[in-house]
Amino acid sequence: MRKCRRLLGFAVFLCLLALFLGVAQVLLVPHDRAANPEAFLLYDYMESDAAADEVVFLGDCEVYEAFSPVTLWQNYGIISRVCGSPQQLLWHSYAVLCEVLERSDPRVVVMSVYGLCYGQPQSEAYNRMALDPLPLSAIKWQTVRASMTEGESGLSYLFPLLRYHGRWSQLTWRDVTTLFEQQQPVSSRGYLVKTGVKGALNSLPNHEGAAPVGDLSFGDMALDYFDRIVALCRENDVQLVLVKAPTDSWRYPWYEEYEAQMTALAECYDVPYYNFLEDFEAIGLDLTTDTYDAGLHLNVYGAEKLSVWFGQILTEQYALTDGREDEALAAEWQGEIDRYEQQKKEGENE
């Protein structure tokens, strides 16, 4: 009898400990999406019903600030979503793609090629933005192990409290109140609406003043995951399309050496590749008006132009559904359009 009571007491203690640690984890892991929307983009994807997606975008800000699913829908009825995250590298994209294929059956996956410029893991923060939202799986664990930077612990991806316990001294009341608020999507189907206009000095992109790069060759790790992504798309009968956004700047240069390698890679793998820098003027872009940060990224006005241009290519090249003919879908997308217009309006009024 005494033994039973001891065991029961121990079990209760364990339960209370688990509850305490669980609450602590929820509180301490950063969760205020409004404070840093870019860091929570993939959470929008994980919380959405993605089953109907026919076109999925993967990559870094060259997709989530360049392609607007609402514009693709309005002009072509394309059902798309952006599954991007800050500095999403090829190994991150592979893990995200595995999750995408679990949740939907896309016909086309569009991937930004800028991640190929990084041959090694870069930053814990960007690792977490890509991987924390994904559910635990063998692929996620393998990607965590592959992408950890110096000093990172794989266990902290399983138990984030191990990483964020130090935040207790930085907690504010907002950290508590946001636990009880319903978190709104930070994006428009993965596209981050940016309404600011801060023009570049030149209307055309150029990387004058770009920082030096020691090694201009695509790294082995990036190429290995590129190979895996191509194979995964082929196994699942998904058309992979590679894109280079129409941006080229001192901060994110697209050197001729990168373009030469990319062209050769696309040809070697027989995968279509579109470098929108070559179509910059035909798209109607102008970096004195279509950028919010002096040419580093497109704003919504530039993204809409690019989306209209690319939507035409997608419609002509791939057998995509025009979802506008489906009343139920059209009603669902009207909600997306309303939210998108609201985000644009709020941004313009700031």
Add this chain to the structure above:
Amino acid sequence: MKHIRPILFAVGLLTLFCTIGCRPVSDVPPTPLTLLYRDTILTVGMQENEMLAALGDDFTLTEAQSCAGQGTDRLYTYSSVRLYVFAPEQGEARLSGVTCTDDGVQTEDGLRIGCTQADVMVVRGLPDEQTNTRMVYRQERTALIFTLRDGQVTGISLTQE
């Protein structure tokens, strides 16, 4: 046969002297990968405030926020050089790259824009990487890059790898 021992002894002695005379490569300290501008040694990783205090404030500054607010990239343009600084959200802002724009900057061993490819090889030896347009020397996590055109150095850069 009678003279074989003295001959062997002489050969052995000669070999010994030659061996002692050759210093192992590892004993020769590598030339540091730094640049010299306005009497200031520029090193990848040096603190931004130290750099600015030494070089002065006659620069133009261009800034760019990193994705998701992880820090700020700063480009300081002086008359002969562009300096790239990364200021993380938390931590010290440090120099991450340098690009020389004219011959007002040199390496500590005197190489500058306008030198020849042969000059570079004589002073620094074989590069770690070489193409028709670049010679790259590496040390730990720093790369010194000489850009070439028609056998002449047209650019020198220092960067963190």
